[in-house]
Every structure is written in C-alpha cells, then in structure tokens.
Amino acid sequence: MKEWVDRLPGWKQGKVYIVPTPNGLIFLAGVAIVIVAGATYNNNLIFLLGFFLFAIFVIGMVETHNNLRDLQIEALPIPDQHAGEPISIPLKLVNGGYGLRQMIELVPHKREFRYGHPLQVDEVKGHQQTVCSLVCAPLPRGVYQVPALSLSTVYPLGLFRAWMMLRAEGEFYLYPSPSGNLPLRLVEHENESSRSEAAVGHQRGDEFREHRNYQTGESFHRVDWKIFARRRRLMVKEYEGTTDRSFSVRFQDVPVRDAEKILSQMSRWLDQAKERGAPFEMILPSKRVSFGQGPNHYKECQRELARFKGAA
Template sequence: MRKIFKKGEKIYIIPTQYGLMYGLGIFVSLTGGAIYNNNLAFVLCFFLVALFLIGMVQTHANIKALSIEKMTLFLSPSDSEGRGMIWLKSSNPEGHNQLRVQCKDNEDVIDTVVDRIHKNSLHPHFFTFKTGDWGLKSVKKIKVSGRYPFGFFYTWRTFDFPVDYAIYPKPEGEQTLQAVDDRGSGEGHRVQLGGHDFSEHKKYIQGDSQKHIDWKAYARGRPLLTKKFDDGHRETLWIDYAQAQGDHRQKMHQLSRWVHQCEAGTVVYGLRLPGQGAPLGSGENHKLYCLQLLAQARGRI
C-alpha cells in the first residue's frame, strides 16, 4: 500500500487486481523480449510501464484538490429510499471523473458515483440512498474513492465531515384516525379524512394515498400530483400518540401514516407525542416538522 502525505492530506493508493494483472503483462513482455531478443516486445513492455506510472499519477490526481463544501441528507422515510445532496468543490485544473462517495458510519447505505466534476467548480450532486431504521442519525466521515482513468489503481481519502440527519418512521398501518375534540372534552367522533370537492393539486409525496393521485393529469404528461379536496370548511384533527394501537414501533409508523394522510386531505392537524407535540397547522413545512418530531422521538418516548 502506498501512502502519500501532502500537507496533512492523506491519500491512499493501491493497485487493483487488474493493476496486478497488468503488472504480470509487463513481466511477460519483458521476459519474452529477453528470451527471444525481441525489441518490439521490449517496446511494448516499456509502453506498459510508462502507462502504469501515468495511471498511478492520474488516479491519485483525480482525487486531489477536492473538498466537500456541504452535504445534506433530506428527511426520508425508514427502510426505503432516502435522498441527499453533496456539494463537491474542485480546485483541480483537470476536473475529476468517476468519483465514488461513500458513508458507512451507520446502517444507511450511502454509496453514489459522481460522473464528472468540471475544473475549478462547485459541483452539486443529487443522490439517493437506502435508509435503515428511523431516528436521528449522523455520518462522521465521507470516503471519496476512484479508479479513473485505467482501473489499475484504487485511491481513496476520507473527509471528516459530520452531517446530522433524520429518518422518520415509514408510513405504515391501517388504523383509522379518530377525531378528538379540540376543546378537550375527550368526546371523539369519526371524521372522514379528505373532502368531496376538488380543491387543488399538490405534488405527490411518498405516502400520499394512491386514491387521490390525479392519474389523468399524469397521463397528459404532468408529474405525479395528488388531488386535494375541500368540502367548504376545514376540519381540525389531532394525531395523538395515545390513539394509535400496538407496540411503540407500530404506533410511530401509524402516526407517520396519519401525518401523510392528513396532509393529503384538507384538514388542519396537530401532533401530540408524550412530552412534546406540534401545534395545529397544514402544508409541506408543517408536515416536515411533524415528521421531524417523529424522527426525534426515538429514544425519548
């Protein structure tokens, strides 16, 4: 293993299995040239040697002069696909190619390939990743690696770049949300979520009811949209931890589902968790706030 230090920057580089195979090719051509007095075999051997060196320098250079400016991991559901964004800055006059970005600090598998970063530029890269269990999480180190341009060498460096993020419980559960009197009487009555008259479209978000997706609009080429219904008056609903049934995990998944259902409907909703909660509200930000609370609830309840 070769370790190159440059002013505190540690870049590691080792030959890959193909690099070793290529090394074997160098040996074969050198031996062939010597045995058969074949000068063209020598030429090929020296060509391969020089290419090997170029490969080493360029693979190393491909990962140098690179910094991570920012990484955001968006609020995402557990056990499904999460989304994130990383901003990579190149101070490299050649740019970078085929960089692999990995974080392995927890069960969430962040592993993405950045095809190309242009020279001296700030490159935003959107990626998805597989999420694990829900809760508040963080990554401490980001590993950037590459094999460009020949695949003879594998080089990597690790950035200490702490990023906090939240994974909320995946919306699951078939329980029906019962309305609780806002004045606190404790008398409950069933409320049909959603209304009867079309009110507006909103962008489809995972967890929205499929019944409310506007398929006709989708067939016309528009993105996936969820229809919002309004029957003329806005009802208020409290999503209460106490209402959900089952064990703690089942309850949290159910609450997540109710948040999505409420947001898909036209109701104004609030969230009540033991020791904390969200006031009544609606809209995308309100939904994200509620989901964030659910993610934070891990270990607290």
C-alpha cells in the same frame, strides 16, 4: 442516533490511498513476461517495449492518484422523507484543484449504507463543482448525519484504484414509515356543536367543495361511488365546513405496545391531517406540539416522531 458518525478506524479523511486493481496486476504480469522475453532473446526492442509498458504503469498510478486530489464534498439541504425507502442525498462535489477530475465513483464508506451501483461522476473541471445525488440503503427513522463517503477512481487506465474517505457536514430526518389504519381522531371545536368522536364524518347540507383521494382507514360512506364507476378510483367527497375541524394525533390513542408501530401510525395520521388541510396537534408522552397548520407545522411534528426516544 449518531452511529453514523462513529470514528472510522485507520482511514484518515481526505488522504488518498492507492492499490493496483486485478487488471493492474494482470498488466504487471504481462510486463514481466515482456521483460523476461527481452532478456531471453536478448532483444532490446522488446526490452524497450517492456520498460515503456512499465513506465505507463507507473504514470498511470500517478495519474490515478492525482485524479482524486483536492476533491471535497458538501452536502446540500436534504429533504425530510419517510423511512423504508432508499434515501437520496444531494451532494456537491467540489474540485479545489486545477486539473480535470474524471470518472469519480462515490459510495458510502460503510458497507451497510451502500445501495445499488456506486454513483459515478463523469467529470468535474478545475475549480468547479458538480451536483449529484447519492442513493443510500433504506434506514430506520431517526436523525442522521450525512454518511462518510468513499471516493474512488480507476481513471485513466484502470490499472490502479485510488480512493479516499470524505465527510460532508449535514443532517437529515427520516420520519417513521406510515402504516396502520386506525381512524384519525377528530377534536371538537368550540364553535361546532356536536360531532361524533369517531371517524371523520360530514353533515348533509354542507356545501360540497371538492374531491380528494381516498385514504386507507377512512369510512367508505364518504366515497363517491359514481366517480369510482367512471374512473375506477376511490375519491372522497369533501364538504365545506369540514375544515373547521381539527385533529389530534396522540401517542396513547394507539393500542399497541411496540413504540415503532405507534410512531408509524402517528406518522400516517399526520399525513392524513396534512392532506385534509385542517389544523392538528400532536401529543407524545414526553412532548406536545400544539395546534397548527401548514408544511412547517407538519415538518415539526414529523421531526418529533423521528427524534422520539422510547416511551417514558
């Protein structure tokens, strides 16, 4: 999944380009009017005003251009997240130059990644850095490079827009977006005698441990209706002993043809398994992640899903 890293034809990274904005063109037209008026009335004061405005225009160009000099971006560690939501990418904007850089706008270079308004950084002092968070459009699951960004500014007078293209090193994972409501598959443990293979159940007599949020796809039998009556929330009773169980998240358990849908269901299962704190394994056609527990295990499984390339 390296579409993002495609070559960006024509734009050289870190090179500053500059063009007048529409406002700049209007300003220039105004300057032309003033100079023509000066010539018409043979009025040197008007000439002086016209030339001064033109000089402001030129200086504005220089300043706008310099406002992007020596800027660099670095990607900060990007937390994994589910696909389907806008992606927030934390970045560090580094000013390697002496002067103040102000009013920098950041936007993904490619149009399809843009989301909402450009990110605006008010100022970065000389030899300093600032951390900001860029929001990208939602993308399908996968492993992505941090997108190339286009930095632009119209500071100080808005007569010119200078921009440049920068790329930060770093990648991030988008897990499949969780969906589907098939029940999670319970695996019998060797020390447990007999458990139904179907939905997660519980045995009366087990010691009550805690309440937790109800998740779609779970059996309604375990919902604590008293709590529902009181708090209008679906809570599930959790019993001591259920932690002894473990789950299996398997590709072949989902009776759908669409691989993406399967992955989405698996992603949801992983979420559920993590929520219950029980060990789980994951089996993909090409890969098997054996039983484990904890955030790292969860991450490993989800990343496998993100990385998954077609059914074998």
